[in-house]
Amino acid sequence: MLGHRFSKYTPPPDSARSDFEKLLKIFMQLLLITSGNVGEALEWLTEVDKQYNLTNKNYGIGDFIEDLKRNGYITDDGPNGEFRLKAKAEQNLRQSALEEIFGRLKKTKSGDHKTLHNGRGDEPTTDKRDYEFGDTLEQISMTDSLRNAQINHGVEDFFMTEEDLEVMEHEFKTQTSTVLMIDISHSMILYGEDRITPAKKVAMALAELITKKYPKDTLDILVFGDDAWQIEIKDLPYLQVGPYHTNTVAGLELAMDILRRRKNSNKQIFMITDGKPTCIRQGIKYYKNSFGLDQKILNKTLDLATQLRKLKIPVTTFMIATDPYLKAFVREFTKANNGNAYYSNLQGLGNLVFEDFKRNRTKNL
Numbered sequence: 001m002l003g004h005r006f007s008k009y010t011p012p013p014d015s016a017r018s019d020f021e022k023l024l025k026i027f028m029q030l031l032l033i034t035s036g037n038v039g040e041a042l043e044w045l046t047e048v049d050k051q052y053n054l055t056n057k058n059y060g061i062g063d064f065i066e067d068l069k070r071n072g073y074i075t076d077d078g079p080n081g082e083f084r085l086k087a088k089a090e091q092n093l094r095q096s097a098l099e100e101i102f103g104r105l106k107k108t109k110s111g112d113h114k115t116l117h118n119g120r121g122d123e124p125t126t127d128k129r130d131y132e133f134g135d136t137l138e139q140i141s142m143t144d145s146l147r148n149a150q151i152n153h154g155v156e157d158f159f160m161t162e163e164d165l166e167v168m169e170h171e172f173k174t175q176t177s178t179v180l181m182i183d184i185s186h187s188m189i190l191y192g193e194d195r196i197t198p199a200k201k202v203a204m205a206l207a208e209l210i211t212k213k214y215p216k217d218t219l220d221i222l223v224f225g226d227d228a229w230q231i232e233i234k235d236l237p238y239l240q241v242g243p244y245h246t247n248t249v250a251g252l253e254l255a256m257d258i259l260r261r262r263k264n265s266n267k268q269i270f271m272i273t274d275g276k277p278t279c280i281r282q283g284i285k286y287y288k289n290s291f292g293l294d295q296k297i298l299n300k301t302l303d304l305a306t307q308l309r310k311l312k313i314p315v316t317t318f319m320i321a322t323d324p325y326l327k328a329f330v331r332e333f334t335k336a337n338n339g340n341a342y343y344s345n346l347q348g349l350g351n352l353v354f355e356d357f358k359r360n361r362t363k364n365l
Contacts, residue, residue, distance in 0.1 A: 224251030
């Protein structure tokens with residue numbers, strides 16, 4: 001008998017996917033662009049089908065809609081019979097974003113945030129040490145301890161003392177609390193460039209990454225325009241830009257409030273924006289200036305950056321813009337906070353967020 005023979009696995013060609021799977025991938029992208037509006041996404045899909053012949057005589061858009069309902073992606077039980085997403089579709093959007101943006105992520109055990117410190121942690125290592133008072137029974141390496149006892153006292157008159165015990169070393173895993181700030185001011189869709197959709201996609205991928213790979217971590221998401229407010233992960237597909245100015249101060253203040261309630265010692269803020277701060281709140285009124293960098297708004301923003309530095313909360317800014325005066329503002333903000341800054345195009349945004357997230361996971365902030 002020759003046993004099993006193994007050969008290199010060749011994935012099936014794209015043509016092996018069903019008609020439903022092909023349309024589903026496009027439909028999910030359209031859902032992000034339309035902020036979760038199922039009806040509008042289906043209208044766009046129909047138009048794309050007319051232009052590029054996505055369907056065939058055996059499978060049309062009507063069949064696709066029925067399959068979406070049958071497979072639990074959408075439902076038409078709304079008040080007026082309109083289509084809306086179900087939880088399965090929202091999960092699929094996050095998973096697709098994770099695979100698209102963080103596809104190079106290597107599989108490791110959940111919660112794998114290692115530090116350089118050994119001790120009574122979570123993850124066992126191959127290192128051993130002598131028993132110390134306070135070590136638990138689970139930490140004792142019985143095989144090594146029995147061997148030591150035999151060597152030290154002989155086999156015939158076997159007994160074991162505390163000096164024979166060896167303990168498996170453990171590494172601590174850091175737990176980190178992250179706040180992701182997303183700019184939803186009007187400039188995120190100005191000049192014919194959709195900047196909010198890539199930002200949403202990155203947020204969903206990061207949420208899925210932390211939920212699946214780092215379950216002990218926390219991720220809070222907030223949006224900021226004239227004001228700032230917290231949103232749930234399930235709200236991300238429906239996020240839209242509003243007729244807002246950019247109140248970065250409100251976003252940072254809310255992020256600080258959120259992180260104060262988190263017990264983890266490692267805390268950080270990620271901020272995705274495309275412009276300068278143009279608004280602060282004064283009592284019940286807003287102070288706004290969209291022309292250049294207003295010194296009053298700038299000073300308030302830099303004061304918060306300094307406060308966050310004192311609290312040891314770094315802010316990583318992902319600037320989706322390359323204007324020289326905006327770069328100058330980000331440099332000044334980053335210096336005040338001692339954080340990090342990146343100037344990204346829309347295509348590279350996800351990789352930058354991922355790389356910085358991984359880098360911060362390997363150190364105590």
